[in-house]
Amino acid sequence: MKDQAAKLRLLAKKMNINPEEPRVMQAKKRIRVITIASGKGGVGKSNIAVNLAIGLTRLKKNVVLLDADLGLANIDIILGIMPQYNLSHVISGEKTVKEIVCNGPQGLNVIAGGSGMHKLANLSDSELDSLVKELNSLEEYGDYLLVDTGAGLSQIVLSFILAAEEVILVCTDEPTSITDTYGTIKTIRQHGYEDKINIIVNRVKNNEEARDVYNKLQYASKKFLNCCSLEYLGAVREDNQVGQAVRNQKPLIIGAPHSKAGQDIYRIAMDLSNSRGPSNLSKARRFFNKFADYFRQV
Ligand SMILES: Nc1ncnc2c1ncn2[C@@H]1O[C@H](COP(=O)(O)OP(=O)(O)OP(=O)(O)O)[C@@H](O)[C@H]1O
Ligand SMILES: [Mg+2]
Secondary structure (H helix, E strand, C coil), X not given: CHHHHHHHHHHHHHCCCCCXXXXXXXXXXXXXXXXXXXXXCCCXXXXXXHHHHHHHHHCCCCEEEEEECCCCCCHHHHHCCCCCCCHHHHHCCCCCHHHHCEECHHHCEEECCCHHHHHHCCCCHHHHHHHHHHHHHHHHHCCEEEEEECCCCCHHHHHHHHHCCEEEEEECCCHHHHHHHHHHHHHHHHCCCCCEEEXXXXXXXXXXXXXXXXXXXXXXXXXXXXXXXXXXXXXXXXXXXXXXXXXXXXXXXXXXXXXXXXXHHHHHHHXXXXXXXXXXXXXXXXXXXXXXXXXXXX
């Protein structure tokens, strides 16, 4: 008996499990949190976030998509859903986070931001703490948490970026978008962000054009910011089916999976799901706690 207990302890040690911990704690999964942001607005973040999220669910991942756009939350419109509740109901204490998670297509979990995000700015310390406690329960939802942010680097956007271990910056080939993306990299580095920065170049003719944009960003980031953590995640081609999908309120990857942009985003979803993600993958709990800390600081 004694021998068997010792064996179990050894096995638990190998698997990095504390045998004294309750089972429910052991069952908790780590969640890969990816914040999607940009320098200049209107570059395609929300469309990429929505279709990437559905792409990942197709790859059998459990995904939560959080609409963190302060001003013009529009994920629900792109998805063609009408969430009854949003974060403001959690902030006011009317609902729990679990009660506001809404079912999107193909098993996607969606949290609508709406006016809730606006209210975040006026929360007292204790209100922010209880919101964070609530958001921590998202940990049970699974593999990925994608956070779609609004245009520009507001306090909220910056905090969501700094708290995540992975960020995707969406950029186009317009010079203003490239300089704004560089500006964003500079600001987040100045705030101490040292993790991976993935770049998606949207609305391009082809992969070469996107690579060219990435190379410019990489060169400037290395030379002036000593930042070597930029990674090319892929190109999404200019495609009028994107606008059509929004007008139909049917996500591109569902309504037009063979469209150029649909294929590109699905390929990026596959690459993401095949990559290991950060080695120090944290629990949602850590993400939201970090978010609150940065939110108070910046
Ligand atoms: N690959 C693409 N091809 C053609 N049009 C696109 C493409 N990607 C995005 N668009 C169009 O660009 C516009 C802005 O897209 P979207 O709302 O996703 O940008 P955003 O970065 O989320 O904007 P905001 O900063 O306001 O949140 C939309 O009209 C969308 O249809
Ligand atoms: Mg948007």
